[in-house]
Amino acid sequence: MKDKNLDYSSIIGLILILFVLIIFTYINNNxxxxxxxxxxxxxxxxxEKEKIFFTDKRKKNxxxxxxxxxxxxxxxxxxxxxxxxxxxxxxxxxxxxxxxxxxxxxxxxxxxxxxxxxxxxxxxxxxxxxxxxxxxxxxxxxxxxxxxxxxxxxxxxxxxxxxxxxxxxxxxxxxxxxxxxxxxxxxxxxxxxxxxxxxxxxxxxxxxxxxxxxxxxxxxxxxxxxxxxxxxxxxxxxxxxxxxxxxxxxxxxxxxxxxxxxxxxxxxxxxxxxxxxxxxxxxxxxxxxxxxxxxxxxxxxxxxxxxxxxxxxxxxxxxxxxxxxxxxFGWGFLKWINKYFFLIIFEFLEKTNLNYGIIIILMTVVVKLILSPIAYKQYKLSATMKLIRPEIEKLNEKYKENILKKQRAIMELYHNVGINPMSGCISTLFQIPIFYSLFKFFPTIINLRGKSFLWVEDLTSYDSILKLPFFIPFYGNHVSLLTLLYSFALLIYTKLSNNGKQDFYKKENDYSIPDMNFLLYLMPIIMLFFINSYASALSLYYFTSNIINIGFFFFIKEFMLDEKKIFMKIQEKRIIKHNYWKNIIKKIENKKYKNPTE
Missing domain, CATH: 2.70.98.90 (Beta-galactosidase; Chain A, domain 5)
Structure with a gap:
């Protein structure tokens, strides 16, 4: 059975984020x-109504x-x-x-x-x-x-x-x-x-x-x-x-x-x-x-x-x-993230006396720089996985009748090239608390209250460029431009990060596993509905974050990661492992030659 064109780390991350959003909605409505x-x-x-038996007759107050x-x-x-x-x-x-x-x-x-x-x-x-x-x-x-x-x-x-x-x-x-x-x-x-x-x-x-x-x-x-x-x-x-x-x-x-x-x-x-x-x-x-x-x-x-x-x-x-x-600020450790991470960064940047919209943008840049090692490792993992997909495809074909052997062979391939496929999920899990904390951070910061930025009237409330004559469930009766920009930027980033993966798969009529690639593109639509009525500061933060993600994508790809070198390392490790086993076999044969009676 052949794997489909699917980034499992992204899908697992998406499912986790959707789970968080469902829990968040449940908490806020119950x-x-x-x-x-x-x-x-x-x-x-x-x-209840009480009997009063004295009344002052004075009228002047x-x-x-x-x-x-x-x-x-x-x-x-x-x-x-x-x-x-x-x-x-x-x-x-x-x-x-x-x-x-x-x-x-x-x-x-x-x-x-x-x-x-x-x-x-x-x-x-x-x-x-x-x-x-x-x-x-x-x-x-x-x-x-x-x-x-x-x-x-x-x-x-x-x-x-x-x-x-x-x-x-x-x-x-x-x-x-x-x-x-x-x-x-x-x-x-x-x-x-x-x-x-x-x-x-x-x-x-x-x-x-x-x-x-x-x-x-x-x-x-x-x-x-x-x-x-x-x-x-x-x-x-x-x-x-x-x-x-x-x-x-x-x-x-x-x-x-x-x-x-x-x-x-x-x-x-x-x-x-x-x-x-x-x-x-x-x-x-x-x-x-x-x-x-x-x-x-x-x-x-x-x-x-x-x-x-x-x-x-x-x-x-x-x-x-x-x-x-x-x-x-949120419950449990989310409160600590807001009080001792985001608030400290926000108050530090606030001393610049810049417009609060600019402060949020700078805050996003600072947070992304702090988390850049995680982003780099995640992209490196994605690039490495993309390079070994032809090998995984061969193993799928070779062991298609034996799932256990196929899994062992794939895990051995991961070990040989020095990657842990679960590290992508760990990175996503690490970023989910930050993702959720911001939902509680921006609507509670009084310093943002009433502060405007470009067309935004109040950064602690939604921005509206169009008032609708009707109400759309989950969306509201207005159109938030910042939410639209964020969803569009998220869609571009999703397309870029998922682009090119299909090059390593054969297009065959195999309907045994549904193509779940559409889930990755469903996320921008979900977020469009989910945060349309949230604080515009939150949409501004996520819009800036995705613009930075797109920039990181090209920067890491062009200047920090050389896919040819990664592929050469994969081949070197494969050769080293092949020579290792070749030497082991040679030693066993030499030992048997010296001791023919054994």
Whole structure:
């Protein structure tokens, strides 16, 4: 049985890549969170409509401002809550201008509400969101530069006695976190010991591709597990709720920004719910509830920190609480590849202050140079295999009735010429983690967010040269030029690397083995559909990578590999082996001649 015109290393590599793409798609479309969702009934019930028996009749809503170099925060007098958080150094995507030109508000128009809920013995409930807070003090420490705002609400049931203070603090420089403390005095003597802290956060889209951003929006949390602090998350795709114990912090993460609640003391029991919205103005609604037990009715004091800021790895590391782990660089060793290989190269090239599209191109060149020894060995293997194919064809013909002998003969031929056919598969396996890591790298690098290159508006989102009036499954409703260029370059490279192999095979009517050569040419079409909606930086990287591959192909072929010399070496090894066995036979014959009785 004759082998067909097929590069088995390429086919195996293609199958492995297709397998990775299938797994990648499955992971992104299914909830890979295996946590238990057993709920505490009392906590869950408190999210339903609640009876409020006190309402402040004041209608005027005053606002208090806190500001530093990066944040501008507006606090409402009604309820004392944060009404608006404006990030000065970032912009939100504007669908009218197709660029990031809108002011970026992480909190706006009461999409972020929190309150204390007190219950009396008759189960009637009073919420602090009905209180009116007056300015008590606003001071700035000249030494530390910290501004402290204290707003105070009177106890509506204390006959003028008792109060509740909300205390906000902000640093004067580039701090994205603020302090939030709650202090009371004779505030809830008529209520049961303890109260509920409730938070309701609606997350709005900030990026170009709402669906893509939604897939990166989810709840992360850190909890104390024995002596260690573990970090887990809720599903990014499905509505999910969960009871969490011994909580260190909770993060409401979007694609590039996050709110993080950091309590001063560990929260013993927290109920959190994440509700997903596939359409509309809301990406997700996250609800949070925990019970705070107090021993002294005369007063209590709680302290938190709120982080409103970007998902910048170096910035989050400074907090030393594991916040950097909410950046989805991938799982397992893929995260290490992104953090300690690609990110280091990217940050080094970023210092050149070049356009970020140029930086990605330079990054591709650097990575290809680092991996060039593997590319050289792979091409050398391919060239050697091409030269010995006539010999393999002869062995196939000679041992066509005995498959075992044929395999032994072929393996002996490989050994004689000094090649290992499996090394091509090993090289492909080595490059698959790099291939997959980039899918997680480019959509999570905030430095690329909103950066343009040529016709590309945002390198962290897809580029579109044509909007389609219909939706194509797996492809989308737009045409990405960079994806087209990448697929075309991949097709050319596939054609070049596979060209000429048929010269060593006879064209006979043997249909016992199907010609699978078409699989090699199927890959560009698959990638065209698969990454059309991915970050344009990824398409730019792969397009550049294939242009370099084509250049490597001609450079290695013309200047680094001499196929005639390789063929001569093959003949020399064959002659050496032939002479070796000839000498062995001659020695045996001479021995028998000297000892005829044996």
């Amino acid at each position: 909830n890979d969170n295996n946590f238990s969702t057993k709920l505490d009934f009392n906590h869950k019930k408190l999210f 005053d606002f208090f401002l806190l500001e530093n170099n990066v944040l501008k925060i507006k606090i409402s007098s009604i309820g004392g809550v944060i009404h608006d958080v404006f990030l000065k150094k970032y912009k939100a995507y504007d669908p009218l201008s197709f660029f990031h030109t809108n002011n970026l508000h992480l909190i706006k128009n009461s999409n972020f509400l929190y309150k204390l809920s007190f219950l009396n013995q008759k189960k009637l409930k009073f919420d602090t969101n009905t209180l009116y807070f007056n300015l008590f003090s606003l001071e700035k420490n000249k030494i530390s530069g910290i501004t402290t705002l204290i707003i105070r609400a009177k106890n509506p049931y204390g006959n003028g006695k008792g109060y509740l203070d909300y205390i906000y603090t902000i640093g004067e420089k580039n701090q994205y976190d603020i302090g939030f403390s709650i202090k009371s005095r004779n505030f809830y003597s008529k209520f049961n010991k303890g109260f509920y802290l409730n938070l309701d956060h609606k997350l709005f889209p900030l990026e170009k591709d709402r669906d893509w951003e939604n897939s990166y929006t989810q709840v992360y949390y850190s909890y104390k597990n024995n002596l260690n602090n573990d970090i887990k998350y809720l599903s990014e795709k499905k509505t999910e709720d969960k009871n969490i114990y011994r909580v260190n912090w909770i993060a409401h993460k979007q694609q590039f920004f996050s709110f993080i609640l950091i309590p001063e003391k560990i929260l013993k029991n927290v109920f959190v719910k994440s509700e997903n919205f596939s359409s509309g103005d809301i990406l997700k609604r996250i609800q949070f509830k925990t019970f705070i037990n107090t021993e002294n009715n005369e007063g209590f004091y709680l302290s938190f920190r709120f982080y409103f800021g970007p998902l910048d790895l170096n910035l989050l590391k400074q907090y030393q609480n594991g916040f950097e782990n909410i950046i989805p």
